[in-house]
Amino acid sequence: MDNKVYNVLVLCTGNSARSIMGEGLINVMGKGRFKAYSAGSHPGGVVNPFAIEQLKTIGYPTETLRSKSWDEFSTPDAPVMDFVFTVCDKAAGETCPIWPGHPLTAHWGFEDPAAVQGSDEEKRRAFQTIFRQIMCRVRAFVNLPLDKLDEAATRQEIIAIGKTQVLPLPEECERGELDVISK
Template identity: 40%
Template sequence: MTRKYKVLFLCRENSARSIMAEALLRELAGHRFEAFSAGPEPALRIHPLTVAQLRPGVSDLGVLCPKSWLEFTGEWAPRMDLVVALDASVAPPHAPAFPGDPELSAWHFADPLADGISESERVRLFQKVFWQIVRQLSAFIEAPQDALLSRATSARGARPRAPANLPNL
């Protein structure tokens, strides 16, 4: 049996981008990866537009919830292989030290929760970011198993097709 790579996605509030990445990686390649997400200022709940984006193609939304990144810094925390910052506010050197010295990467996406966005623009931005994350994860998943960690940051420009089990928005 091959061990699963542990991947932690970071975003400030852990209610949108990082939750999407966690849920999508678990759904698309849960047989190869254990996915987690967290942030320094976790929201009280997942943003409703995040749930709306995930609901059609993600089978287990019930396991998702915003978490503090401190849950992943203690001796008891799972040892990550890769930590991915999804915005500049959580990228090194802002992020804490995670046990096991995981590889750090940055996949920056626009913040769909940014101030000054109309509700219709916000809905469109959630859709756009969702599909950007799908493309990024698809390239990451398609990388050879032994090269996944070393190529984590180079997949950004790849344009693989979206997996069939996700909705076309």
């Protein structure tokens, strides 16, 4: 059994919604096997309250969440990342910093729930949908047998996870995945 704790950086442009939710989901669903962080190429400075609301549903502590630059993770004293995932198309198309340790990278694109216009209830539904989509990909990731896969196989797996269809939600994510997290 592999006792290594894998560092994961989840990137988006504004670091206010998708990357923040990805950080929380990886930390909770990874059950100590992963330490996730999030950042943005152009952080907005504020975490979206609907993202905070979603993270609270899984018991993730939200008091210290903040929107921060990816530059914080490219310095010599930053944690060395094993994986870097982009969760928005804009960030995926940008030139990223050189990450210490040369982590494996993949793009896991999701629609931006923060871009939804309408009532708070419509925005909340958009965040719930994207949260469940991220949850499905995170579930696949945290269940990879990383101690049995070589680097090439791991790279293939994380890229394949990013290509999995997220709409409509897979049945297992539609029915009670939140219950699995809380156990």
